[in-house]
Amino acid sequence: MDERVHPEVRRVAEDIDTMEVRGAATIADAVARALRTQAEESDATDPETFRAELRAAARALHETRPTAVSLPNALRYVLRGMSSTTVEGLQRDVVQSSEEFCQRLDRAQTDLGKVGANRLRDGDVIMTHCHSTDALACVEAAVEQGKHIEAIVKETRPRNQGHITAEELADMGVPVTLIVDSAARRYLNDVDHVLVGADAVAADGSVINKIGTSGLAVNARDRGTPIMVASQTLKLHPGTLTGHTVDIEMRDTEEIIDESRREEIGSPKVVNPAFDVTPPRYVDAIVTERGQFPPESIVTLMRELFGEGTSEPWAE
C-alpha cells in the first residue's frame, strides 16, 4: 500500500476488506472518518502534498470492496469539500466535510426510518435478508410509533448477517423467527412485507443487495407479498446514469468451503458472489430520506442529485 496512507486508514481499509466493518452505510461512515484522520495527522507542508496524501488514502479505501456505492459517494463528498489554499485550511475543510457527511448520514437514516415505518401497520410481520441499518431504522421507527412488529429473519449464508439482524431486532423488542435461506418461500405466506436494504440502486431502479435478495423478491412477488427496499440516497449509483454497470463483488471461496476438503467432494468449481441484482419489476417501493419512490421513478431523483455528473477526485 502507498506509504503516504496513515496506519489508521490502512486499518480501516483492512477492516472493510475482512468485513469487520460491513454494510453500505457503516462502510461510508468509516471511510469518511478515516479521511478525517488522514487529514488531521498529516505533516504535509504544502497543499499539493496534502491533497496527494488524501487522494492516496481515498484510493486505498476505494480498493477494498467494489459494490457498495456509498463508499465512493462518501469519498467524493469529503474530497470535494477541499477548497482552501493552505494546509491548515485544507485540514479544516476535510474535518468539516467529514463531520457534515456523518451527520447527514445519521439524519438520512432517521428520516428514512419514519417514511418506512408509515408503510408498516400494527401487527405486521416482516421478512429480512442480510443486515441493513436502513431497513432496521424503519422497524425501529414503527416500534417507536407503538406498532407491534414481528420478524422472520433469513440467516443469510455464507456470512450469517441475519444473526446480527436477529440480535438487533430482539433488542428493539421485536419477536424474531430465524430461518435458513432456503425456507424463505415456505414462510412468505405469513409475511406482510419483505424488507431489505441496498448496496446500490441503479438508474433503472434495479436494486443491488446481498446475494439472495433477487430470489427472495421473485418468490415474494409470486406470493403477492410487497417488497420494500430501504435505501438512503447515498446508495444511488451515479455512474449508472451514464451506462455504467455495478461491479458485483466475488468473495473468497473459503467463505463457502473448507479448501482442504474440496477434493473429497470431487473438486468442484466454487464461486461466491456477494451481491445480486433485483430488477425493478420485483420491487414495490424504494424508501429514502426524501420519501418513497416506485423504482422506475428513482432516476428523477438521481438526476436532481447528480445532475452535475460524477468524477473520481481520488484519481492520481
Ligand code: RUB
Ligand atoms: C450488506 C448488505 C446490506 C446493505 C445495506 O452486505 O447487503 O443489505 O449493505 O446495509 P455485506 P445498510 O454484509 O456484504 O456488507 O442499510 O446498513 O447500508
